[in-house]
Amino acid sequence: MSVATLTGSERVARSFARAKDERRLAVIVYLTVGYPDRAATRGLLRAALDAGADILELGVPFSDPLADGATVQRASEVALRNGVTLADCLAEAREIVAERDATALFMGYTNPFLRFGAARLAEQGRACGLSGVIVPDLPTEESAVLDDALAPVGLARIDLYAPTTPDARLDELLPRSRGFAYCVSLTGVTGARQALGTDVAAFVGRVRARTQLPVAVGFGISQPEHVRALRGVADGVVVGSAALDAVGRGGERGLRDFVSSLVVAGRT
Amino acid sequence: MKGRFGEFGGQFLPETLMPAAAELETAYEAAQADPAFRSELARLLRDFVGRPTPLTDARRLSEAVGLERVLLKREDLAHTGAHKINSAVGQALLAQRMGKHRVVAETGAGQHGVASAAACALLGLECVVYMGTEDMRRQAPNVFRMKLLGAEVRPVESGTKTLKDAVNEAIRDWVTNVRNTYYLLGSAIGPHPYPTMVRDFQSVIGKEAREQSQALLGRLPDVVVACVGGGSNAIGMFHAFLGDGAVKLRGVEAAGHGIATGEHAASIVAGSAGVLHGTRTLVLQDDDGQIRGTHSVSAGLDYPGVGPEHAALHASGRAHYVARTDHEALEGFTLLSRMEGIIPALEPAHAIADLRAIAKEHGAESIVLLCLSGRGDKDLETVMKELG
Numbered sequence: 001m002s003v004a005t006l007t008g009s010e011r012v013a014r015s016f017a018r019a020k021d022e023r024r025l026a027v028i029v030y031l032t033v034g035y036p037d038r039a040a041t042r043g044l045l046r047a048a049l050d051a052g053a054d055i056l057e058l059g060v061p062f063s064d065p066l067a068d069g070a071t072v073q074r075a076s077e078v079a080l081r082n083g084v085t086l087a088d089c090l091a092e093a094r095e096i097v098a099e100r101d102a103t104a105l106f107m108g109y110t111n112p113f114l115r116f117g118a119a120r121l122a123e124q125g126r127a128c129g130l131s132g133v134i135v136p137d138l139p140t141e142e143s144a145v146l147d148d149a150l151a152p153v154g155l156a157r158i159d160l161y162a163p164t165t166p167d168a169r170l171d172e173l174l175p176r177s178r179g180f181a182y183c184v185s186l187t188g189v190t191g192a193r194q195a196l197g198t199d200v201a202a203f204v205g206r207v208r209a210r211t212q213l214p215v216a217v218g219f220g221i222s223q224p225e226h227v228r229a230l231r232g233v234a235d236g237v238v239v240g241s242a243a244l245d246a247v248g249r250g251g252e253r254g255l256r257d258f259v260s261s262l263v264v265a266g267r268t
Numbered sequence: 269m270k271g272r273f274g275e276f277g278g279q280f281l282p283e284t285l286m287p288a289a290a291e292l293e294t295a296y297e298a299a300q301a302d303p304a305f306r307s308e309l310a311r312l313l314r315d316f317v318g319r320p321t322p323l324t325d326a327r328r329l330s331e332a333v334g335l336e337r338v339l340l341k342r343e344d345l346a347h348t349g350a351h352k353i354n355s356a357v358g359q360a361l362l363a364q365r366m367g368k369h370r371v372v373a374e375t376g377a378g379q380h381g382v383a384s385a386a387a388c389a390l391l392g393l394e395c396v397v398y399m400g401t402e403d404m405r406r407q408a409p410n411v412f413r414m415k416l417l418g419a420e421v422r423p424v425e426s427g428t429k430t431l432k433d434a435v436n437e438a439i440r441d442w443v444t445n446v447r448n449t450y451y452l453l454g455s456a457i458g459p460h461p462y463p464t465m466v467r468d469f470q471s472v473i474g475k476e477a478r479e480q481s482q483a484l485l486g487r488l489p490d491v492v493v494a495c496v497g498g499g500s501n502a503i504g505m506f507h508a509f510l511g512d513g514a515v516k517l518r519g520v521e522a523a524g525h526g527i528a529t530g531e532h533a534a535s536i537v538a539g540s541a542g543v544l545h546g547t548r549t550l551v552l553q554d555d556d557g558q559i560r561g562t563h564s565v566s567a568g569l570d571y572p573g574v575g576p577e578h579a580a581l582h583a584s585g586r587a588h589y590v591a592r593t594d595h596e597a598l599e600g601f602t603l604l605s606r607m608e609g610i611i612p613a614l615e616p617a618h619a620i621a622d623l624r625a626i627a628k629e630h631g632a633e634s635i636v637l638l639c640l641s642g643r644g645d646k647d648l649e650t651v652m653k654e655l656g
Binding site for chain 2: 062063064065066067069070073077080085086109110111112113114115116136137138139141142159160161162163164165166169184187188189
């Protein structure tokens with residue numbers, strides 16, 4: 001099947017299915033576009049894919065990332081100082097999708113998306129082969145403005161679920177889920193943590209019981225042990241701050257080694 | 269729709285906080301309906317805050333600016349020196365009722381931080397206040413006050429190191445500690461139910477002032493004016509007058525070095541619709557939707573957004589918004605000090621600075637009610653430097 005005939009949701013599904021066939025957790029890697037500099041992004045995205053990343057999350061920088069911890073905040077500040085715009089992020093997505101048939105998502109905040117225009121984002125996102133968007137400050141109650149534009153062109157807006165989300169609310173939200181169910185592992189902002197939250201398995205179980213979609217766990221994931229602990233619990237992991245830390249420590253090679261270690265740790 | 273003001277408002281929050289926002293809304297509605305909560309709040313407003321605050325007939329000031337009469341609603345005489353205590357006491361009482369023993373707050377000028385620290389001390393709650401390092405520098409006495417009152421002041425180094433970034437940090441703390449923490453937001457901004465709740469707690473200003481104006485004048489004022497940063501004192505003042513069609517409502521934003529310089533904090537006068545800190549409102553942003561840095565001599569107005577209800581009042585035309593520069597505000601500061609023996613905070617000094625324009629636009633026979641939202645002790649160092 002050619003790239004153009006798959007919707008974003010189908011591409012996401014294909015990526016999770018491939019990981020499942022290979023008996024491992026899918027690894028989703030977040031990288032802020034334009035960090036540490038504009039020229040670095042292409043090589044870092046390739047390095048993540050070379051190491052076995054299944055899905056790329058391209059971080060669209062925002063001045064006020066209130067769901068992010070210090071690492072992503074700093075990366076966003078650097079990217080903004082480097083002049084990165086949403087149009088640049090679309091260009092990066094287009095290149096990596098064309099080159100590698102990658103599954104690429106945007107992770108960014110409501111205001112830059114709405115300022116760019118929901119219809120324009122949908123049209124250009126589809127043209128670039130983008131699969132979907134994750135918007136941490138856009139809960140379902142407010143998402144119509146984006147969904148109405150993205151859904152018709154097959155772009156998935158991927159919802160997040162939190163340990164604090166009550167069962168009744170999960171019942172309401174999960175039927176509307178697209179792509180995969182993104183479980184926030186802890187109450188807090190993004191950022192590498194030493195340990196996984198103690199109640200992750202129970203929480204993921206509550207989500208899984210209510211959806212057929214793949215379930216991925218993010219926020220705080222920073223070590224192969226965290227991934228190992230999620231085998232048999234989740235279908236995938238999202239890693240962001242720790243990936244940026246790896247970039248900071250060792251550039252492309254550092255990222256490749258780090259992502260490889262997560263892919264290996266996810267083999268069941 | 270819930271928490272909407274026309275096309276503005278809403279709840280643009282991480283999912284982790286959505287249940288907390290719903291819990292807060294439910295708890296607030298229950299508290300409002302509970303006579304015991306209302307009477308306890310009324311008691312604290314009277315015995316702790318010192319309400320009602322007076323209405324001062326500013327005769328020499330009115331003469332100086334060419335108006336028939338200027339009435340000052342003296343929120344500067346409220347405990348801790350500004351209107352912020354009205355909402356801080358109300359919300360701290362609500363936090364206690366909800367069983368949340370830890371309170372986080374953000375502060376710009378420090379007035380909300382001091383008010384929160386005082387309310388938490390009174391009710392025995394733990395209090396953490398986030399404050400930009402730039403604001404800590406220019407409002408050093410308030411940092412010390414907060415510490416004296418037992419609060420922990422956490423410096424915020426990110427972004428512009430001012431109020432906007434302090435709000436980000438307070439939200440990050442709330443999302444992390446949501447199970448035991450109450451976020452005591454200081455202005456009528458943020459996600460639902462804050463704009464409504466803060467307005468309700470602040471509406472005591474307008475209710476009292478409306479009655480006091482009636483008693484003094486036998487009629488209502490022609491124009492009601494207040495400064496607008498996030499807009500809590502203004503919305504508290506305006507609310508009682510919304511139904512009085514003949515009363516003009518006027519908000520004064522900070523024009524900083526001048527609107528044309530781009531160095532200002534006039535979100536209504538010079539902003540556009542966007543989403544910031546959980547609400548859709550008017551914000552200062554660039555073409556890419558990045559929130560812009562702001563400037564005002566007054567830390568309390570130095571914010572790139574505004575409460576969504578103000579955005580709606582602007583859109584409907586019910587209220588009119590203008591902006592005054594740093595320079596004009598300093599003139600207003602000096603004018604009130606010399607004419608009435610009252611040293612105002614730099615925030616309401618922007619409203620004082622607008623009085624001559626009101627006289628010109630609405631006529632010298634106008635009677636103007638002005639919300640003097642706080643006193644100027646905290647600003648002396650800034651003013652000494654500016655007026656050197």
